[in-house]
Amino acid sequence: EDQVTQSPEALRLQEGESSSLNCSYTVSGLRGLFWYRQDPGKGPEFLFTLYSAGEEKEKERLKATLTKKESFLHITAPKPEDSATYLCAVQAGRDDKIIFGKGTRLHILP
């Protein structure tokens, strides 16, 4: 069964303190790995799609990387406005469904 596991469940950082969020996956035939940001009371907001091991994508203070077993979302010098839940999701095999992890709740303290 396809699975997506995110760690840690929650993370508190001081403003400017860089860190990484982990997404490990067990799927057959990865077609895409996605990162989303979700603010309280809102729907997820698309950040990145990664397709193959070794691929990297960047957006402002965020950088996503992909290996054959996991993905990392690196946050460099975060600001309080980066506080949100970050969701990882995968699409695999012949399925069109998207499987999400439970997310990492990130809180950046000013």
Place this chain on the structure above:
Amino acid sequence: GAGVSQTPSNKVTEKGKYVELRCDPISGHTALYWYRQSLGQGPEFLIYFQGTGAADDSGLPNDRFFAVRPEGSVSTLKIQRTERGDSAVYLCASSPTPGGRTQYFGPGTRLTVL
């Protein structure tokens, strides 16, 4: 431009009642997904439409749940004989490409079954 909209934003109903949740996707988006999200969990896939047809309904939990997209645009998620365990936020997402690699989510409908 206009994003994905969902109505109502909140729905409170009694156990056993029938509810309909509506999703208006971004104009021109052919792919449409429904998800259910419980507190502290990630979105759980329910059903995927490509155009008017349900391409994958493997996530619908049982036959009380049904969704339609008759004209390939607006979609309605229908839940019969609601149960307290159906309480959750129901999210809709649309995508301009088949397979939904980049999805644009609506704000969700919070369903509470008393």
